[in-house]
Amino acid sequence: MEGGLRAWQGMVAHGPPEAGMAFFSPAADAEEIVGLAWALEEGSKLFYQGVAEHFTQDKETKQMFNWLVSAEMNHEKHLLETYETLTGTKPDFERLRTKFSGSLNGTVMEGGVPVKEALEWAKDKGVSESLELAMAMEVNAFDLYIKMSRAIEDEKARQIFEKLSEEEQVHLEKLANLLDKKI
Amino acid sequence: MGVLDYFKSIPSMTTEEVRQFLAEKHPDEYNLVDVRQPKEYEMDHIPGANLIPMAELKDRLDEINPEKPTIVY
Numbered sequence: 001m002e003g004g005l006r007a008w009q010g011m012v013a014h015g016p017p018e019a020g021m022a023f024f025s026p027a028a029d030a031e032e033i034v035g036l037a038w039a040l041e042e043g044s045k046l047f048y049q050g051v052a053e054h055f056t057q058d059k060e061t062k063q064m065f066n067w068l069v070s071a072e073m074n075h076e077k078h079l080l081e082t083y084e085t086l087t088g089t090k091p092d093f094e095r096l097r098t099k100f101s102g103s104l105n106g107t108v109m110e111g112g113v114p115v116k117e118a119l120e121w122a123k124d125k126g127v128s129e130s131l132e133l134a135m136a137m138e139v140n141a142f143d144l145y146i147k148m149s150r151a152i153e154d155e156k157a158r159q160i161f162e163k164l165s166e167e168e169q170v171h172l173e174k175l176a177n178l179l180d181k182k183i
Numbered sequence: 184m185g186v187l188d189y190f191k192s193i194p195s196m197t198t199e200e201v202r203q204f205l206a207e208k209h210p211d212e213y214n215l216v217d218v219r220q221p222k223e224y225e226m227d228h229i230p231g232a233n234l235i236p237m238a239e240l241k242d243r244l245d246e247i248n249p250e251k252p253t254i255v256y
Contacts, residue, residue, distance in 0.1 A: 001256040020190030112190030176238040183222045
């Protein structure tokens with residue numbers, strides 16, 4: 001339901017940017033899958049960095065978003081390693097940029113949501129709404145890695161995607177715990 | 184191909200559409216799921232909504248009947 005319960009109560013005109021569901025063709029290759037995940041992690045990292053800056057007075061929330069920034073950076077590292085394992089080469093960012101129409105610069109985050117749009121929406125929102133948007137993103141990331149682990153044939157890459165999906169679930173639980181404290 | 188080509192939108196209903204849907208259907212005909220936190224649910228929720236917080240969704244999928252339409256908020 002658009003805008004969630006706040007919209008139901010007539011309290012908001014617009015909910016957060018709507019996230020989409022990721023899908024790829026059965027023919028998607030390893031390079032495509034890892035490149036996509038890397039691009040989304042980059043976007044999510046930039047989103048969390050931007051949101052952390054909104055909470056200069058709320059140390060706990062700021063700390064949470066900064067922790068997510070480092071977690072996403074760690075995921076990027078794992079993804080680059082996966083890329084090397086699968087292709088036997090270092091990532092060619094120029095080639096990947098061409099493949100993704102230049103959008104490897106963190107313009108889009110999990111759920112296919114444009115980072116700029118999400119930051120614009122979040123800039124005058126409180127802790128609860130920002131945490132809720134972050135949770136929606138983590139659910140999307142969780143879903144994405146589960147799908148990737150099913151789509152990829154390489155056993156080692158599959159295990160890495162499974163691990164990443166488990167970590168996204170941990171992010172989700174941490175965000176939920178903080179939201180519980182802030183309500 | 185751009186990153187956005189890998190995403191398809193999830194069908195979404197406006198609050199008015201949901202009100203109309205709930206008014207026309209019997210509660211047995213749909214799943215109405217509240218994915219917020221328990222404290223938020225306690226404060227207010229749509230009557231008949233089943234609370235399944237987002238972080239628990241993966242482990243409680245069996246509570247959602249796949250044969251029926253599902254409304255999530």
